[in-house]
Amino acid sequence: MGIPLSDSAWRLVEGKNYAVVATVNPDGSPQTSVIWVGRDGDDLVFSTVEGRLKHRNMVRDPRISISIIDSADPENYVELRGRVTMTFDVGRRVDTELAWKYDGKDPGEDKPGAVRVVVRMVIEKAAGYAA
Helix, strand or coil, X not given: CCCCCCHHHHHHHHCCCCEEEEEECCCCCEEEEEECCXXXXXXXXXXXXXXXXXXXXXXXXXXXXXXXXXXXXXXXXXXXXXXXXXXXXXXHHHXXXXXXXXXXXXXXXXXXXXXXXXXXXXXXXXXXXXX
16 A cells, blocks of 8 residues: 655646656666656556566566656656556556547557556655655
């Protein structure tokens, strides 16, 4: 079970604000990627493709950090830390929802054979201006 977030932190998650996910490489160094994020109850969710570096890192070590920056005020941000689980993104549901949220249209096609997964983060710590 995660921690409760402030209303201002949830507004950043629910808004059209880009996020940066940090995972841990096998050698202990950080790896970051810009992502789209959404909310499902008290969890943060995003979609990725199996085999990408962030996916491989999360399979090996489920601890991640996500920073979400307010697109209207970059000094307003929240950093969320926690652990993830992954399930198949059946019908690309989460990917499509996030594409509509951020781009206002269906997502482009993945490479043939790509398998989409939903990454679900249970939030264990929050910091930052909006925390």
